[in-house]
Amino acid sequence: xxxxEWVRRLNYLLRRRAMxxxxxxxxxxxxxxxxxxxxxxxxxxxxxxxxxxxxxxWLDDVMQDTRxxxxxxxxxxxxxxxxxxxxxxxxxxxxxxxxxxxxxxxxPLYGQPxxxxxxxxxxxxxxxxxxxxxxxxxxxxxxxxxxxxxxxxAFSTIFVGLDAGDGVRRTLxxxxxxxxxxxxxxxxxxxxxxxxxxxxxxANAAVAIVSYRLWEHxxxxxxxxxxxxxxxxxxxxxxxxxxxxxxGVGVPGxxxxxxxxxxxxxxxxAARALxxxxxxxxxVVGRLRPGTPIESVAPALATVARRLEEAFPAINSGYTIEMxxxxxxxxxxxxxxxxxxxLLALVLMIMPAIVLLVACLNLTDLLLARGxxxxxxxxxxxxxxxxxxxxxxxxxxxxxVLAFAGGAIGLLLSTWATGTLVASVRPVLPVDVSLPDLGxxxxxLIGTIAFSVAASLIFSAWPAWVLTGRASPTDLARRPxxxxxxxxxxxxxxxxxxxxxxxxxxLIVSGGLFLMSALRAATAEPGFRLDGGLxxxxxxSLAGYDEARGRETYRALVDRLQTLPGVEAVTVGSxxxxxxxxxxxxxxxxxxxxQAKSVDAVFNVVGRDYARxxxxxxxxxxxxxxxxxxxxxxxxxxxxxxxxxxxLWPGEGALGRLIQFRDAEEKDAGRVxxxxxxxxxxxxxxxxxxxxPHVYVPLGQRYESAMTxxxxxxxxxxxxxxLATVARVAREVDERVPVTRLETWRDHLDGGLEIWIYRAGARIFSAFxxxxxxxxxxxxxxxxxxxxxxxxxxxxxxxxxxxxxxxLLWRVLWEGGRVTAVGIGIGLLLALGAGQLLQGFLYGVxxxxxxxxxxxxxxxxxxxxxxxxxxxxxxxxxxxTVALRSE
Amino acid sequence: MPRDTGxxxxxxxxxxxxVLMRQPLHGYAIAQxxxxxxxxxxxxxxxxxxxALQKLLVKGWVKAEWRESETGRQVREYRxxxxxxxQLEAEIAEYRRTTNAIGLLLDRA
Numbered sequence: 001x002x003x004x005e006w007v008r009r010l011n012y013l014l015r016r017r018a019m020x021x022x023x024x025x026x027x028x029x030x031x032x033x034x035x036x037x038x039x040x041x042x043x044x045x046x047x048x049x050x051x052x053x054x055x056x057x058w059l060d061d062v063m064q065d066t067r068x069x070x071x072x073x074x075x076x077x078x079x080x081x082x083x084x085x086x087x088x089x090x091x092x093x094x095x096x097x098x099x100x101x102x103x104x105x106x107x108p109l110y111g112q113p114x115x116x117x118x119x120x121x122x123x124x125x126x127x128x129x130x131x132x133x134x135x136x137x138x139x140x141x142x143x144x145x146x147x148x149x150x151x152x153x154a155f156s157t158i159f160v161g162l163d164a165g166d167g168v169r170r171t172l173x174x175x176x177x178x179x180x181x182x183x184x185x186x187x188x189x190x191x192x193x194x195x196x197x198x199x200x201x202x203a204n205a206a207v208a209i210v211s212y213r214l215w216e217h218x219x220x221x222x223x224x225x226x227x228x229x230x231x232x233x234x235x236x237x238x239x240x241x242x243x244x245x246x247x248g249v250g251v252p253g254x255x256x257x258x259x260x261x262x263x264x265x266x267x268x269x270a271a272r273a274l275x276x277x278x279x280x281x282x283x284v285v286g287r288l289r290p291g292t293p294i295e296s297v298a299p300a301l302a303t304v305a306r307r308l309e310e311a312f313p314a315i316n317s318g319y320t321i322e323m324x325x326x327x328x329x330x331x332x333x334x335x336x337x338x339x340x341x342x343l344l345a346l347v348l349m350i351m352p353a354i355v356l357l358v359a360c361l362n363l364t365d366l367l368l369a370r371g372x373x374x375x376x377x378x379x380x381x382x383x384x385x386x387x388x389x390x391x392x393x394x395x396x397x398x399x400x401v402l403a404f405a406g407g408a409i410g411l412l413l414s415t416w417a418t419g420t421l422v423a424s425v426r427p428v429l430p431v432d433v434s435l436p437d438l439g440x441x442x443x444x445l446i447g448t449i450a451f452s453v454a455a456s457l458i459f460s461a462w463p464a465w466v467l468t469g470r471a472s473p474t475d476l477a478r479r480p481x482x483x484x485x486x487x488x489x490x491x492x493x494x495x496x497x498x499x500x501x502x503x504x505x506x507l508i509v510s511g512g513l514f515l516m517s518a519l520r521a522a523t524a525e526p527g528f529r530l531d532g533g534l535x536x537x538x539x540x541s542l543a544g545y546d547e548a549r550g551r552e553t554y555r556a557l558v559d560r561l562q563t564l565p566g567v568e569a570v571t572v573g574s575x576x577x578x579x580x581x582x583x584x585x586x587x588x589x590x591x592x593x594x595q596a597k598s599v600d601a602v603f604n605v606v607g608r609d610y611a612r613x614x615x616x617x618x619x620x621x622x623x624x625x626x627x628x629x630x631x632x633x634x635x636x637x638x639x640x641x642x643x644x645x646x647x648l649w650p651g652e653g654a655l656g657r658l659i660q661f662r663d664a665e666e667k668d669a670g671r672v673x674x675x676x677x678x679x680x681x682x683x684x685x686x687x688x689x690x691x692x693p694h695v696y697v698p699l700g701q702r703y704e705s706a707m708t709x710x711x712x713x714x715x716x717x718x719x720x721x722x723l724a725t726v727a728r729v730a731r732e733v734d735e736r737v738p739v740t741r742l743e744t745w746r747d748h749l750d751g752g753l754e755i756w757i758y759r760a761g762a763r764i765f766s767a768f769x770x771x772x773x774x775x776x777x778x779x780x781x782x783x784x785x786x787x788x789x790x791x792x793x794x795x796x797x798x799x800x801x802x803x804x805x806x807x808l809l810w811r812v813l814w815e816g817g818r819v820t821a822v823g824i825g826i827g828l829l830l831a832l833g834a835g836q837l838l839q840g841f842l843y844g845v846x847x848x849x850x851x852x853x854x855x856x857x858x859x860x861x862x863x864x865x866x867x868x869x870x871x872x873x874x875x876x877x878x879x880x881t882v883a884l885r886s887e
Numbered sequence: 888m889p890r891d892t893g894x895x896x897x898x899x900x901x902x903x904x905x906v907l908m909r910q911p912l913h914g915y916a917i918a919q920x921x922x923x924x925x926x927x928x929x930x931x932x933x934x935x936x937x938x939a940l941q942k943l944l945v946k947g948w949v950k951a952e953w954r955e956s957e958t959g960r961q962v963r964e965y966r967x968x969x970x971x972x973x974q975l976e977a978e979i980a981e982y983r984r985t986t987n988a989i990g991l992l993l994d995r996a
Contacts, residue, residue: 004947012945023937026914026963030933033915033960041934049934053941 012054019054023047065397072398079370080402083363086778087406088413089771090359091451093352095407096414098447100421101345103438104251105328111185112287118249118326118335119152119284119301121319130335131319132156133284135201135260136277137308138177141284141321144304148297149286153183154260155248156274156281161539161706161740162256162432163230164210164218171432173231174254175262175274181209183287184248190215191225191240194259201274203261209240211255211434231256233541233705234263245437249285249326252433278315285326297323351510351768354503356455358772361500362779363459365493367399369786371467378467391468399460400453407452415440421760466492493783494819497776501823502830504769504776505860509831511762511769512852513838513845518762520844521755526577527682527691529615531716532568533745535576536726541705543736550705551630556733558607561711564725569613569712574605574704577684578749587644587695590658590672598662599647601640601693602684605702610639611679613712621655621677628698636701638673643681644693654678659695673697706740719744758843773860777867784816784871792878800880808876816868817861824857831856899931899939900948901982904967904975907949913962914940940965948974 012019024047031040040046051057073080110116119141121131133141133154142152155176162171178199181188189212198205208229215224228235236258247253260274274281288297305321324335371378381391418438538557540550554572561570588598604610608624611617619642628637638659645654657675681691713722723742730739749755788795798808835847906912906920917940918931943949948971956962967975 005945008945008947022963023941025961027933027937029913029960029962030915041932046934046937050937050941053938053945055945 009055013056013059016054016056020047020051023050061393062397065394066401068394069398069401073401076370079366082778083366083402084405084409086359086362086775087403087452087455088409089775090356090410091403091407091448091455092410092413092417093355093768093771094349094414094451095411095444095448096417097348097352098451099414099418099438099440099444101348102441102443102447103436105341105345107436107441107443109247109249109251109328109436115288115290116184116249116326117286117288117297117323119286119321119323120335121280121305122322124318124320132280133282133321134277134280134315135274135282137280137316138282138284140308141301141304144307145286145300148289148292148300150289151179151183151287152284153177153180153286154282154284155180156260156283157254160231160256160258161233164214165229166218169432171256172252172254172434173256173258174248175258175260177260180248180257181242183285184246185287186243186246188240189243190222191238193240194257198259198261200261203259204263205259205261206234206236206263207239207259208236208262209242209257210238211242211253212244212246213434214255214432215241229256231258231262233539233544236262242434245434247434247436249283250328252435255432255434277312283326286323351507351765354507355768355772355775356451357458358500358503358507358775358779360455360459361496361503362775362782363399363402363455364463365496365779365782365786367395367460367463368466368493368496369782371395371463372786372790375467382468388468392464395464395467396456396460399456399464403452403456403459404449406455407448410451411440411444411448421764424760493786497780497783497819498823498826500776500779501820501860501864502827504772505824505827505856506830506834507765507772508769508856508860509827509852510834510838511765511767512856513835513842513847513849514758514762514765516849516852517842517845518755518758521758522750524683524749524844526749527680529712530745530749532713532719533614534711534713534719534722534726535741535743535745535748536709536711536730536739537576537706537741538709538730538737538739539706540734540737543734543738545705545737547703547705551699551703553734553737554607554699554707554709555629557709557730560729560733561709561726564722564729566713566715566718566722567711568714569609571610571613571710572607572699572707573610573710574702574707575602576708576748577682585695586662587640587648587659587693588662589648590660597648599644599693601644601695603661604694604696605699605704605707606696607699610696610710611677613710614682615712616679616682619678619680620653621675623677624698628700630700631703632700636671636673637676637698639677639679639696640675641679641681641691641694641696643691644695645675645678647693671701673701708741719746761841773863776860777863780816780820780864781867781870784812784868785874787815788812788871788875791875795875795878796880796882799876799878805876809872812872812875813865813868816872817865820861820864824860827860828853828857897978898982899935900943901975901978902929902931903936903939903943903965904948904971904978907965907967908972908975911952911964911966913954913956913964915962917965943971946970946974 024043027040027043027046031037031043034040119133121133121137123129123131135154138152138154142149145152153176155174158173158175160171160173162169162173176194178194178196181193188209191209194205194207194209197203198207208231210224210229215221218224224238224241227238229238230236242257286297288294301321301323305316305319308316308321309319327335328341378391381394382388422435422438538553540553545553558570558572561567584600585603586598587601588596606624607629608626611623621639624637624639627634640654640659648654648659649657654675655678658672659675660670660672679696681694684692684694709726711722711726713719723744727739727742730737795808799805831853832848835849837847839847902921903917906917906924912920914933914936918933918936921929921931940949940951943965944951947968949965949967951963951965953961954964
């Protein structure tokens, strides 16, 4: 019945011409039959009313309004161009940010995400801390939950050196179980997934699956299957290519996947095997069987956890197993939360939203100014019977047409901008990663439409209402540009300018804070001497060298470099501060029981002269001695920094103490080390405000093939020249060993990811601020020009009666400056609030930064005075005779 | 939109359907018929009749067909459908109930 009605209605819409003709004929006949045909009303109007029964009146109206809107806008191309480009900027920044937010935070990364759960070990002590899951525990968990989970997969995230034929790049990798891709419902683009045999730890399965991005980067050659890539120097056969944009559980995703049984599937360069039950390295995700009630999951996990606790109390007591939403951000271990993601998305969207608001205020200005000159047209329409609502709707439609045009161009701009931004990240990332698809999808499209509609409502609702309300028949007599309700319109326009100035100031101050923060980060003191420091990263395993041969190479290199003129000290270290990641160990007093205090410290394998090379002095004790650099030395020793010493032995000396690593791997397990030296703490990353504890062990106790030679030269000015020398010497010593990185300490710090983050923040916020400033200046200029043009007669009279043009100029400037000053006052208050919110994202800058709070208003004031200057000048050039004659 | 016919709103459609129950008629004849049967008490303006007819068409309660009249004119004749009959019955019942209730109220209150 209802459907039948809609079909008939649609029929009326599609065949409307025929239907209208039928109605016309019918009424004509009716009229002819009447005794007094003249009594038949207005046929056209009657037909119109009859047609309303078809229910398409609204569509007619919309089409009509749109047609009129297009015609009106075509008639004033200057206005249309200004409005559309303003909106394109305003909506474009929102679409751009939203497509980033969408790709990174909102869009599901894999199929049916609601079925995927993270599974975590969790302490039952009050700390409630999360713990990763060991491989044997994972196997038992899998066997115990087959009813609940269709697939229970596990993975560990690691860094590897990947050489796909174009040099070694540090790459994010994931060691995964055989069912991993199936659990994510993400079939491979090419090749086969890993097998159960390849998953078994120590299987020595040298196979890899590469990301779609990596494959594309290497020419998207279908023959990639079976080709060999080198991972940490070992040859691996490529057996598959992951689906396009697949990143696993979070972002960023690995660029290469290895089976858990691969030689390096766990721990960088470490043969840290996964098979001990005590090695909790795996993140577990489960794909629920369809139809499994979510309430049944937690009890199933708890049951397995209890069984594990009983069977292996030493390892599993005090831990249960829980489910949670897996974190979407890779570098946030443990479960994620929808609330955090939503909050992050909201925070990221605030700035562009303010830019759009400024753009809208600008357009309100423009529409009001233009509306006043259009008063005559509106009055004619109103006197011809256009209801106020009808006229309002017409103006709103114009706004919507403008907003959609701006939105379409904005979307194009944003696609280009996000593409550029993403491309600019890749070279500075210290690792290769895969990113999800950040392109435009239906969410971004709907988002853009929403931004456009919201914008059009904000900027056109008020002008539409005000203008149609004032269109009275007396306006018919007025000519466009005549004076009129100046006072109210004028104050309202001033209010808009105040709003624009205030919001722009907010953005400029925020941009300034980020700029300062980027500058401070770039000049941050790391806690050691940067000048005259050089770095050369090498990896003898890439030449196929074993440990003995590798040690020889390092020794030869250090010896040769030390003899170079100008070189003060040379050392070698496994971890480089400010490289984006470290390897940490829980350090505890030797012999202490499991409950005793332990301190997380960055673990670094170093040669002699490490402190001297970094420009640090020994606080106590001695440096490592020659004997401790070769394996089999007498006593295990370590050097700690004062940050570690303070935490472990507050107020006491560290020298001579015995320490051990709580979570040690097999090689180091149970090894007790004597502290022989204490050095000052250095920062390990910019993000940490205080230096992080470090523990250093000598080369003899531990070998890592990829290490960094650190060279200190006397003359900082000779850094560049010395780099070339170092490269030459390295070739001379052994030309088969590649130098994978060669740079100065300063360049290393400058090219780091953290600096990039602060710089990207500064760049984005400055761009927002620049757009806002530009819009505010246009707004001030527009309002000022408009005001001056309306007061032509007033100025004419003033000049005619002998007013000094210069005084007039000052008067107009002063009026503009006053409005700007009010806006700046409000803006400063807003900026102080924003500073508090932004503080957490800033480096070395407080939210209330006097420099920024002083300079930003000055920039704004100067720009607004310049914007007022041109119209003010025009005021002084008014020809009195012309001005008076226009009356 | 609906013009003053002196009829309670919605009643016109019921009257048209009722008139069409007896035989199919064209627009002019419907108006004539309503006036005649009501002994000139009810007159239907064209301005109300045609919107009502269009509405009935859209609802599917009547069907229209072009036909030649006795006077040799092409007229558009309306015929009530099964759905229309059901609708009419429902509306008459509803109308009776309402007038009854109003009558009771006027008598006894």
